[in-house]
Amino acid sequence: MAGTDPALGRAMPADSGSIAVRLFPWYTRNGRHHLPWRHTDDDYALWLAEIMLQQTRVETALDYYRRFLEKFPAWKNLASASLDEVLALWSGLGYYARARNAHMASKLVITDWNGLFPDTLESAMLLPGVGRSTAAAVLASAYGQSQAILDANARRVLFRVHGLQGNPRAPAQEKTLWRLAEQETPNPAHDYNQAIQDLGALVCLSRRPKCTVCPLMGICRGSQGTAGKIFPQVSSGPEKQRRPKRYGIFLLVMDGKGKVFLERRPEQGVWGGLWCLPMIYEEAILPTPEDLAERADLIAQRFGAVLGAGEILSFRQHVFSHFILEFAILPAFLPAELQVSDHLSHGRLWALGEARDLGLPSPIRRILEGL
DNA sequence: TAATCGTGGTC
């Protein structure tokens, strides 16, 4: 058993399975038992929660989860929906590949898995968007299996408790961490999985962990000799590389009826599948006046539209995970007698009221709401 | 292996 070594007078590293025993009493009292996915054993609802929570804060995902579940309460509802409907409900949540993958996964569950989430790790991971940790979480929650998860919370807790060194998010630690995760995971695993995530979210914080109230204080190598000492911070990642900056110009084409032209973005790449203002410029350098003249010609050809005041509105900033987009908006007017060119099959005019219900990137939604 | 893929909150 883990405990205090009288000879050394300090805490010993955790033994296999020693976390769960200490975690459960704490979890009973302090866990986030109000979370909606804690009150269901429905494989669909549990899978959906896992997908939505990937790289996303619980508080952010909550509203999306409720709306999504209300509109698509079961596999078959999601499978029979259009991608547009799905992306509309995902709009603003980010990482839109999750929505596309989830849509596809729901179809596969209907066609290949008899309408039930697959019941083995290997088969579950065949679903797009379902990796090992997500698969394990669903199997443990929906089917009561003993499956270890390794999300950011579990990773951080295990890293500290076992006194590992370096960066807990480094891929090189994968094997070690999975082995530890499996060692610590009891059967059934559901409550333990939830508990370790709650500990990571409420106590074993990335910054300023609350070691003094941690139920693992006695076995955590990271908290040895706590009592006022500064807790070893988990290093946040490899050498920080500056986010490159890109410059973009969105074209705001509106007709006399107040309709706005939007085009669907290709499924690969940023904002895949979402409806967006046409991006007529996207480079690593600021557009020159020559650039802009060229773009104006392009606009005339593509849309038959005329530049409004010809003025570019001031640049705004949108931060992505791996670059910063500084973008401006170029208003243009589409005279009533002109039509958008037929070859623009990937785009069309939308009334503002309609556009509101589309899957839009966040900054585009803000622009349209400001009209 | 490392890059890609969003967004909003926090300090």
Place this chain on the structure above:
DNA sequence: TGACCAAGATT
């Protein structure tokens, strides 16, 4: 204000 961070998966 810039950097970090959040229930990762995919290529």
